[in-house]
Amino acid sequence: MSKLVLIRHGQSQWNLSNKFTGWEDVDLSDKGVEEAKEAGKLVKEAGLEFDYAFTSVLTRAIKTLHYVLEESDQLWVPETKTWRLNERHYGRLQGLNKKETAEKYGDEQVHIWRRSYDTLPPLLSADDEGSAVNDRRYADLDPNIIPGGENLKVTLERVIPLWVDQIAPKLLDGKNVIIAAHGNSLRALSKYIERISDDDIMDLEMKTGEPVVYDFNDKLEVQNKTKLDK
Numbered sequence: 630m631s632k633l634v635l636i637r638h639g640q641s642q643w644n645l646s647n648k649f650t651g652w653e654d655v656d657l658s659d660k661g662v663e664e665a666k667e668a669g670k671l672v673k674e675a676g677l678e679f680d681y682a683f684t685s686v687l688t689r690a691i692k693t694l695h696y697v698l699e700e701s702d703q704l705w706v707p708e709t710k711t712w713r714l715n716e717r718h719y720g721r722l723q724g725l726n727k728k729e730t731a732e733k734y735g736d737e738q739v740h741i742w743r744r745s746y747d748t749l750p751p752l753l754s755a756d757d758e759g760s761a762v763n764d765r766r767y768a769d770l771d772p773n774i775i776p777g778g779e780n781l782k783v784t785l786e787r788v789i790p791l792w793v794d795q796i797a798p799k800l801l802d803g804k805n806v807i808i809a810a811h812g813n814s815l816r817a818l819s820k821y822i823e824r825i826s827d828d829d830i831m832d833l834e835m836k837t838g839e840p841v842v843y844d845f846n847d848k849l850e851v852q853n854k855t856k857l858d859k
């Protein structure tokens with residue numbers, strides 16, 4: 630039986646200041662660092678040993694992974710960093726305060742932007758300041774696939790190839806994998822793994838820094854799901 634651990638990064642600076650973040654590369658807050666270290670201790674206490682690690686190309690997820698691996702004495706574990714695990718791109722909402730945006734556009738509209746499965750946020754275009762097109766970390770990507778804004782559906786569509794090509798084969802081979810990523814890229818992956826409906830996924834929330842452990846059988850069916858907390 631193989632194990633998969635999903636962990637959303639610890640609290641970020643913009644979680645703290647309540648801003649839409651998406652692909653903006655915001656660091657962990659002091660609390661976020663503590664959450665990540667605590668998660669590593671829980672992983673160690675649970676005796677979880679990884680063969681491979683995956684994370685996004687965003688600092689808050691990478692650092693969370695490293696704190697977890699360091700605290701559990703597994704910093705050596707081979708890791709892959711990929712844009713496919715990035716947070717969903719929040720388009721023109723990135724950098725805006727969530728409360729102020731709700732005051733301007735209404736709570737319902739903001740809830741739809743945040744949690745509907747298939748509503749896109751207002752999109753950034755490639756020549757807008759803040760577009761990821763000119764960011765060196767995406768230089769190897771076809772500019773046409775660099776998003777100007779994503780909903781959960783589009784996020785899931787770009788996570789699935791990573792799952793199918795790289796993660797599922799390792800789990801099927803009996804290897805244990807940890808993925809440190811983001812609230813919405815992990816909601817997308819959980820939807821796929823657990824076959825959650827388009828409606829029900831609206832209610833799934835991932836807490837910062839809380840490891841979620843899946844046990845799979847040899848057909849990659851979920852046998853058990855547990856959350857590690859203090």
Ligand SMILES: O=C(O)[C@@H](CO)OP(=O)(O)O
Nearest residue numbers: 648649650651716743812
């Ligand atoms: O701002 C974001 O990128 C995400 C995660 O913090 O926010 P939300 O939970 O509103 O989708």
